[in-house]
Amino acid sequence: MNGFRSGEALLGDLTTGQLTRLCHVAGLSEADMAAYTGVLIESLGATAGRPLALPPPSHTFLSDDHSPVEFSLAFLPGQTPDLRVLVEPGCSSGNDLAENGRTGLRSIHAMADRWGFSTDQLDRIEDLFLPPSPEGPMALWCALELRPGGVPGVKVYLNPSANGADRAAETVREALARLGHGQAFDSLPRAEGFPFFALDLGDWDAPRVKVYLRHPGMSPAEAGSLPRMTPAPGREGLEEFFRTVGDFPTGDLADDEGADRLAGRPALTCHSFTETATGLPSGYTLHVPVRDYVRHDGEARERAVAVLRSNDMDSAALDRALAAVSPRPLGEGVGLIAYLALVHQRGRPRRVTVYVSSEAYETRPPRETVPTRDRVRARL
Numbered sequence: 001m002n003g004f005r006s007g008e009a010l011l012g013d014l015t016t017g018q019l020t021r022l023c024h025v026a027g028l029s030e031a032d033m034a035a036y037t038g039v040l041i042e043s044l045g046a047t048a049g050r051p052l053a054l055p056p057p058s059h060t061f062l063s064d065d066h067s068p069v070e071f072s073l074a075f076l077p078g079q080t081p082d083l084r085v086l087v088e089p090g091c092s093s094g095n096d097l098a099e100n101g102r103t104g105l106r107s108i109h110a111m112a113d114r115w116g117f118s119t120d121q122l123d124r125i126e127d128l129f130l131p132p133s134p135e136g137p138m139a140l141w142c143a144l145e146l147r148p149g150g151v152p153g154v155k156v157y158l159n160p161s162a163n164g165a166d167r168a169a170e171t172v173r174e175a176l177a178r179l180g181h182g183q184a185f186d187s188l189p190r191a192e193g194f195p196f197f198a199l200d201l202g203d204w205d206a207p208r209v210k211v212y213l214r215h216p217g218m219s220p221a222e223a224g225s226l227p228r229m230t231p232a233p234g235r236e237g238l239e240e241f242f243r244t245v246g247d248f249p250t251g252d253l254a255d256d257e258g259a260d261r262l263a264g265r266p267a268l269t270c271h272s273f274t275e276t277a278t279g280l281p282s283g284y285t286l287h288v289p290v291r292d293y294v295r296h297d298g299e300a301r302e303r304a305v306a307v308l309r310s311n312d313m314d315s316a317a318l319d320r321a322l323a324a325v326s327p328r329p330l331g332e333g334v335g336l337i338a339y340l341a342l343v344h345q346r347g348r349p350r351r352v353t354v355y356v357s358s359e360a361y362e363t364r365p366p367r368e369t370v371p372t373r374d375r376v377r378a379r380l
Helices: 011-025 030-049 097-115 120-129 165-178 220-225 235-246 297-310 315-325 371-379
Strands: 069-075 082-087 140-146 153-158 197-201 209-215 267-273 283-288 337-345 351-357
Touching: 011 030, 011 069, 011 082, 011 315, 030 082, 030 097, 030 140, 069 315, 097 120, 097 140, 097 153, 120 153, 120 165, 120 197, 165 197, 165 209, 220 235, 235 283, 235 297, 235 337, 297 315, 297 337, 297 351, 315 351
Parallel strands: none
Antiparallel strands: 069 082, 069 351, 082 140, 140 153, 153 197, 197 209, 209 267, 267 283, 283 337, 337 351
């Protein structure tokens, strides 16, 4: 259990405390902290007042322990990391996906009224992702990029399998076409599933439409070959990131034939579109679920630090962020660091994003072995 929990703590108490401490790490003002903790409480709705002694309000797969909140920090060279919070606004609906989606949609519209942005793009595709009887693991998530000044950037995550997993590709193609990206679907690489479709809403320099793809058994070579954006990011940097996070060997020990593959939870790629002329993505993100490939969070932290330092980013801020979310020793659990991502966006510097779990309900115990490391040891 998260070490900040005590007595009859409420979900809202825990997560707003975590968020407040993370705001300090991100250099946000006291006024910003007050504004953003208030937004989080509003987004959680009735669930904010739910005691943590009770089971999670729904079986959300936003996190492994069904916490409806996750944090992330985006690192750039020489800068304080940017802070984001991901929340499932409809989590109080239990496992009723239709009501979950309706509640989430009301939350997004309330944000639009509050901060004066348009929901036109979301409105155009609402029927595709929020049908009367949805299927799949989720309905709607909302991510807030917490900016100075108390007005966040808003991102909405939707479920391409809402009308059935067998229709996910069709749903993504139709959504892209409705949003003016008629050629975009054909530019995507091959994959085995579409976990998310996402939109930037509100004040963004170049609002993105994002398609996430699932890649079971990804190899380092594949990690470097999947971008379709122009100019393409360097393969060497992508493969190095993938090998570091997955703890694959390098140099003479590396398998040139690509036999080194992730054997557990699959990697994801995200392909973001900001213009309609070429049909090509302007961004590529590689997400590796590091929690499946470490024995404990101490190892996950070491890999995150290695990635940050190799990109001239502030690893000390990561340690402060982890301590802000949970005081437990990193070696006593696995999953606090959920994903590590390498982000490329045209016209912007490369960044690294670290996804941090709230662990409101449970800390997964350390594991004795991990798939990739066992395979490497066998080869040696």
